[in-house]
Amino acid sequence: MGAIDIVKTAYIKQLMSTNLREDGRGFNDSRDIKITTGILQNAEGSAQVDIGSTRVLAGVKLDLGEPMEDTPNEGTVAMSADLLPLASADFEMGPPSPEAIELARVVDRGIRAGKCVDMASLFLEEGKAWNVFVDIYVLNYDGNLFDASEIAAMSALLNTKVPEYVDGKVVREKRIKALKIDNIVTSVTVANVADKILIDPTGGEEEAADARLTIATDGKYVRAMQKGLGGSFTQKEILDAAEAALNRHGALKQMIEKTR
Amino acid sequence: MASKANKPELIVNGKRLDGRDFNQLRPIKIEANVLKNATGSAYLEWGNNKVLAAVYGPVEAQPKHMADPSKAIIKCRYSMAPFSSLSEHNRSGPNRRATEISKVTKEVFEKVLMLNEFPGSQINIFIEILQSDGGTRAAGITAASVALASSGLHMRDLVYAVSVGKIGEHLVLDLDMIEDNYSDSDMPMAISPRNGEVLLLQMDGEYTKDELERAFKMAADAGKEIGNVQRNALKSIYENIDSKYKGE
Numbered sequence: 001m002g003a004i005d006i007v008k009t010a011y012i013k014q015l016m017s018t019n020l021r022e023d024g025r026g027f028n029d030s031r032d033i034k035i036t037t038g039i040l041q042n043a044e045g046s047a048q049v050d051i052g053s054t055r056v057l058a059g060v061k062l063d064l065g066e067p068m069e070d071t072p073n074e075g076t077v078a079m080s081a082d083l084l085p086l087a088s089a090d091f092e093m094g095p096p097s098p099e100a101i102e103l104a105r106v107v108d109r110g111i112r113a114g115k116c117v118d119m120a121s122l123f124l125e126e127g128k129a130w131n132v133f134v135d136i137y138v139l140n141y142d143g144n145l146f147d148a149s150e151i152a153a154m155s156a157l158l159n160t161k162v163p164e165y166v167d168g169k170v171v172r173e174k175r176i177k178a179l180k181i182d183n184i185v186t187s188v189t190v191a192n193v194a195d196k197i198l199i200d201p202t203g204g205e206e207e208a209a210d211a212r213l214t215i216a217t218d219g220k221y222v223r224a225m226q227k228g229l230g231g232s233f234t235q236k237e238i239l240d241a242a243e244a245a246l247n248r249h250g251a252l253k254q255m256i257e258k259t260r
Numbered sequence: 261m262a263s264k265a266n267k268p269e270l271i272v273n274g275k276r277l278d279g280r281d282f283n284q285l286r287p288i289k290i291e292a293n294v295l296k297n298a299t300g301s302a303y304l305e306w307g308n309n310k311v312l313a314a315v316y317g318p319v320e321a322q323p324k325h326m327a328d329p330s331k332a333i334i335k336c337r338y339s340m341a342p343f344s345s346l347s348e349h350n351r352s353g354p355n356r357r358a359t360e361i362s363k364v365t366k367e368v369f370e371k372v373l374m375l376n377e378f379p380g381s382q383i384n385i386f387i388e389i390l391q392s393d394g395g396t397r398a399a400g401i402t403a404a405s406v407a408l409a410s411s412g413l414h415m416r417d418l419v420y421a422v423s424v425g426k427i428g429e430h431l432v433l434d435l436d437m438i439e440d441n442y443s444d445s446d447m448p449m450a451i452s453p454r455n456g457e458v459l460l461l462q463m464d465g466e467y468t469k470d471e472l473e474r475a476f477k478m479a480a481d482a483g484k485e486i487g488n489v490q491r492n493a494l495k496s497i498y499e500n501i502d503s504k505y506k507g508e
Contacts, residue, residue, distance in 0.1 A: 096356075098359050098360065098362065098363040099363075101356045101359045101360055101363075102360050102363055102364075104356075105356065105357075105360050109464040110464075112464070113445075113464040113465050113466065210371075213461070220468075221466035221467060221468060222463065222466070222467045222468070222469070222472065223464065223465070223466060224463055224464045224465075225447070225461055225462060225463035226364075226461070226462050226463075227364070227367075227458065227459075227460060227461035227462070228364070228367065229367055229370075230367045230370025230371050231370075231371055232371055232452065232457035232458055232459045233457065233458050233461070234455075234456065234457055234458070235456060235458060235473075235476045238458060238461065238472070238476075239469060239472060239473060242469050242472060243469060246469065
């Protein structure tokens with residue numbers, strides 16, 4: 001942590017003790033979310049999500065591949081995340097950091113557990129199926145990458161058009177059919193800063209946070225959870241966050257569906 | 261966590277495949293201080309899982325720019341041996357799954373260890389899964405906790421970890437590999453038994469809020485049993501100390 005971070009962290013914690021946040025939000029208020037889909041033409045699907053000044057881009061590619069051995073009648077979905085060096089002075093070049101791997105895996109678990117992508121619809125013929133790649137590109141970091149990435153991945157999948165498959169060949173110029181999506185999962189991330197729980201943490205708040213908790217739901221079930229950072233949560237705090245995530249799902253889902 | 265073909269019947273006549281009740285742990289054995297070179301270590305058997313955990317340090321933080329002038333940093337490596345699983349040979353070295361588990365395991369111990377006692381230094385936690393049968397991250401954390409305690413580093417609590425899964429409508433404690441492969445949900449947790457705070461929480465599948473509440477209760481109950489095994493492992497270092505010295 002650099003000198004500026006130390007000063008900023010102390011400032012954020014001091015604000016918290018008087019029940020204030022650096023951008024004036026209430027503890028349960030999220031920043032404005034903006035979703036833009038279809039911004040890339042070569043990708044089969046794409047979406048950019050802005051939460052405050054956090055900006056995440058998700059691109060979807062479909063490649064002709066093989067089903068997995070244990071699911072011979074289904075395609076596959078693989079998720080990756082890159083914390084690009086251009087997104088923050090703290091992101092470094094090199095192989096994926098544990099933070100990037102965690103981000104991709106948590107987003108993947110929510111969408112997989114929610115059975116969002118109809119895996120059987122990705123099957124083409126004996127030994128042939130679509131391999132779907134969802135790549136999350138973090139373009140600007142100001143906290144809460146988990147929720148931004150979950151929305152971006154979900155929106156990009158909803159935006160995806162499947163290439164034509166004719167005589168064993170992929171015709172990418174012809175993309176008409178939408179990818180079959182059966183369920184929509186969204187997440188809500190909270191942070192524990194100075195023993196207070198706040199929703200949608202900024203980058204500064206994450207730096208000051210003891211612990212972070214992401215809860216992905218489809219409105220009915222909690223589909224995935226992940227605690228991060230060194231601190232802890234009480235069981236009540238976890239259940240409250242789960243309730244907040246379940247309650248917030250409807251509005252987020254509507255936002256995602258509107259921009260597909 | 262997958263609805264794969266040939267899914268076996270996981271619950272028959274109210275019992276699980278290995279005969280356990282829904283809220284029953286597999287047998288757990290822990291031995292502390294098993295590696296001579298390490299500052300602290302533990303060997304754990306949890307059902308068919310076999311896990312070695314070792315702690316080295318505090319040592320000077322490396323590389324130097326990673327050092328924190330206010331406290332020690334933790335480095336953690338969770339790793340599965342290439343021969344650890346019943347299926348094919350694993351490639352050695354950390355994969356994405358192991359990288360994530362290493363990260364969340366490190367984060368468990370950041371609040372537990374008194375890191376402020378060793379500014380500028382580093383504490384290494386190594387977890388090697390020699391044989392895996394589901395629930396290895398929980399087994400690794402439970403073993404590492406004993407390894408840390410046996411190292412003499414000051415700790416706020418003796419943390420344990422366990423997972424609660426869901427098979428059909430049933431909540432089940434401590435999934436083994438077959439259950440893990442075919443269950444509907446899994447939720448590994450690490451808990452500080454002193455105050456019930458949750459230090460690791462991961463989950464995928466489907467839980468209602470009510471089920472989460474019941475799962476927390478099951479994990480808390482299991483914690484009493486796991487904690488006893490952990491404490492007994494630490495006690496027995498000293499119980500047999502007399503014969504150990506006389507014998508050598």
